[in-house]
Amino acid sequence: MTSNSLYPQAETIEQLRQNIDAVRQRIDQACTKAGRDPLEVRLLPVSKTHPAQYLRQAYAAGCRMFGENKVQEAYQKWQELDDLDNLKWCVIGHLQTNKAKYVARFASEFHALDSLRLAQALNQRLEIENRDLDVLIQINTSGEKSKYGIAPEQAAKLITQLEAFPRLHIRGLMTLAINSDDTEQVRSCFIKLRELRDQLKKIAPPKMQLTELSMGMSGDFELAIEEGATIVRIGQAIFGTREQPDSYYWPK
Known part of the structure; x- marks a missing residue:
């Protein structure tokens, strides 16, 4: 869902802390509304576009995990911030198979699995790194x-195939809603993801816990919370507000 209002830049630790608190209050309110x-x-x-030194301020403000779209950018930040305790990284953007080695090396979560081929590449690299990965x-x-x-209709087949990759722990589903001012169009994307997750639970392998629904961003997360x-x-x-347009990080 689009928004005409611009978010001012948070330049200090205190401003970051205030913004985080404000978002958490909105989350609480949306949860209360949804029961x-x-x-x-x-x-x-989601820390994309922001340099590592700035993320040190966000860490000081309380952030202990950052979401990044571009894996090589995230990998560089991971290296620069490796002195920070208990800091984790989540890759949320499209990943080419030849870059699976980066995710396998440093990420705790990956929210953009979209093919069997990528699952194979990730599992192979995770074996080399002797690591596991939570995946959506x-x-x-x-x-x-x-x-x-x-496509939603392809999910059931992929779910059954992923049991072959023990290094991947499939936790749930992720989506990007349509970018629209039509609230019901946006909501329909979230409803579709929740209903699909509930259907997949019935056929998923016994050890696969499909509990997570990663959906909702700054402009639409209250709707996402209402839908699960x-x-x-x-x-x-x-x-x-980012200087780079969304198309730079969500390329067509």
């Missing part, structure tokens, strides 16, 4: 050709 426990919803700060399958709920993710989001990916409402 949900706020503890069911995790805030994932990206679903294209809007049907837009400009968005990555598999367990992870909301918030960038601009915490850090401020």
